[in-house]
Amino acid sequence: MKKFKLLTGLSVASILVFVATGCKKDNNNGGGAGISATINGAAWQSQPIWTSANHSGGTTTVAGGYIKSGDSTAITIAIHDSVHVGEPDKFYLSDLLYIRSNGGSEKIYGSGGPGHGTLTLTTRDQNAHRIAGTFSGVFYNGQLDDSVKIDNGQFNLTYKEN
Numbered sequence: 001m002k003k004f005k006l007l008t009g010l011s012v013a014s015i016l017v018f019v020a021t022g023c024k025k026d027n028n029n030g031g032g033a034g035i036s037a038t039i040n041g042a043a044w045q046s047q048p049i050w051t052s053a054n055h056s057g058g059t060t061t062v063a064g065g066y067i068k069s070g071d072s073t074a075i076t077i078a079i080h081d082s083v084h085v086g087e088p089d090k091f092y093l094s095d096l097l098y099i100r101s102n103g104g105s106e107k108i109y110g111s112g113g114p115g116h117g118t119l120t121l122t123t124r125d126q127n128a129h130r131i132a133g134t135f136s137g138v139f140y141n142g143q144l145d146d147s148v149k150i151d152n153g154q155f156n157l158t159y160k161e162n
Helices: 012-022
Strands: 034-039 042-045 051-056 059-066 071-080 094-102 105-110 116-125 130-141 147-158
Touching (some): 094 116
Antiparallel strands (some): 116 130, 130 147
8 A cells, every 4th residue: 555645844833833824712622632642751742722633635634732942842643534433544544743843953753754653543523523533653753863652642633624
């Protein structure tokens, strides 16, 4: 099966522009949901103001960021409409990027490399515009000299139709 590639060349700044333009008041599910994961053993939660989801052109994209001075991170997941609830996708029809900006340097890790991972949708409600699921895996940077381990990843968002 051919690998679905959507997320390339993104940075924390471009993720935040995407989130800022896609935000609507209920996108963060009241601040109690969004995107969360354990990244290299540490708990990570997107900030509600930097969390959004949009559906356009056959793909739902969820994005979330955690912004603090000198160390910002973002996760973006693109999920093709052919991914079904309860059927694990090994990032063939979906794509994940983890981006970390630290003191002016930026590292981008993604599902397009030699790593491995799985995304499973738990909810896709086209009437209520809600998408939820889980994800995990080991993802490498473009130089293949560093990796990030993501466990217990979860997202639960209301998306905007574009």
